[in-house]
Amino acid sequence: MTHEDICFAGVDALGSAYRAGTLSPVDVVRAHLERIHRFNDVLHSYVTVTDDDAFRHARDCERELRNGIDRGPLHGVPYAIKDQVTTKGVRTTAGSRLLSEWVPQTDATVVTRMRDAGAILLGKLNMCEFALGGSFQFPFGTPRNPWNLDHETGGSSNGAGSALAAGLATVTLGEDTGGSVRSPAAHCGVVGLRPTWGAVSRYGLVPAVWSMDTLGPMGRTVRDVAYALQAVAGHDPFDPTARPAGAGAYRSALARGIRGLKVGVIRDLMEDPALAPDVAAAVRRAIAVLGTLGASVGHASLPLAKHAGAAYVAFGEPEAASLHATRLRSDSAAYGHVARVRLATGLLVPGFAVRWAERVARRAITEDVFRALEPYDVLVAPTSRTTAPRLEAKQNLGYTSKDDVRAEFGLGRAYTTPFAFAGVPALAVCCGFSGAGLPVSLQIVGKRGADDVVLRAGHAYQEATEWHTRRPVLA
């Protein structure tokens, strides 16, 4: 394998080569680190690269495998994690200058579990400040989209998407509050899963909106995402919201195919007048593929989805602001513009609006999702209404009227946030490319706890198509 082939190999290919003795974890880590150091100055996928620790761990893995100690499919596989997740002895910035020197004393549970599974940490990944989304100023470099450097990566797990697309990690872990795994997965042409809320421990996660934050695995293939979910999911005594259900079934479910699977196409999103024609066409073709694989396809509706943006901001920003109020008093200048404006808004939203948005609007939208899912196994829709937007050089949000703000609260959030409200699993899978060469993504949403079903549908789609085998050209 060439160095580039190594960096784009999946978990199974690496594992086979290790066990056949044709490749070692040290070779693979070296290839990745060389590639990271070659491209990260442009892509800014990584905030911190843990070269020495990675080599040390790779040598340990090599020794273990040689001595017959096999930790399973992720043994010796290089991964990276959003810098929102604590790593013992490795700084954790949450994308903020405020934490640029913070070195946690403990690992998050997901970090411990990935290490127990033998996965090798390459470093910490760039992100929007405190996972609040919408950043255009990044203290650790502006993340760029490997498919076109003039375009955004999507966020807030920006580096988790771009690192995979560029071959700078085999698997990544991101965090999705209202769409922060699925958006970068969509814009970077990779796979991202927002698992069922509670499927994965959040112990060690710097919170954004506690009631919605969900750690999620990302990869270039659904199979690799299933391997990572298998490693990190399950009950954790340090996180009372982490449930045991589901752990154990993800990998084995993939082989079952989707014959007879009931698929509901979310009409409200497919008929959005602002849905980009390239996106609509690619998603329609993807749905047709699911049909040819034996799924039965019908229509579903989410009439309240269009309100998800306003509802989310109304209770999510106050929740985030409650976490930052003390620091805003002492050090507001250290926040970036977007975070400061969003958190200040959150501090001032009237109490009735916060409570009503969560108690009534979130609940009604959640019921909408459950109702739409009732007759189906999965719902499908575009993950994003457009391909990755062009990067803009700006110093502030540029709002001069309420119309400017309505665009922020508008239908764009309807594609991902309703499923975050409902706590159901949602998978983003690349389903084609626009005329401009930017990735398009299909979103597959399942019932609560049915992460295995969305993975099965995504895997069947990838087995029948070749989009996931494309690589961006990086000079």
Place this chain on the structure above:
Amino acid sequence: MADYTPACVKAALDGMGIALQDETEYVEVALRLSTLVDAVLHLMSEIPDNSDALMPHELTQADDVRRSS
């Protein structure tokens, strides 16, 4: 229509001991806040409040019960 002014936002944040960086930030917070309150007031006419005491997470647990029964 809600109409929070930048001066009103500044007074409220000053009272909390929080300073933004410049006038633009006060304008942007005022616009976001006004638009958000408008949106919630509008939603209150669109979405009936027929909920009981269940919160969203309890609701999803209720869905689990439905799924398993």
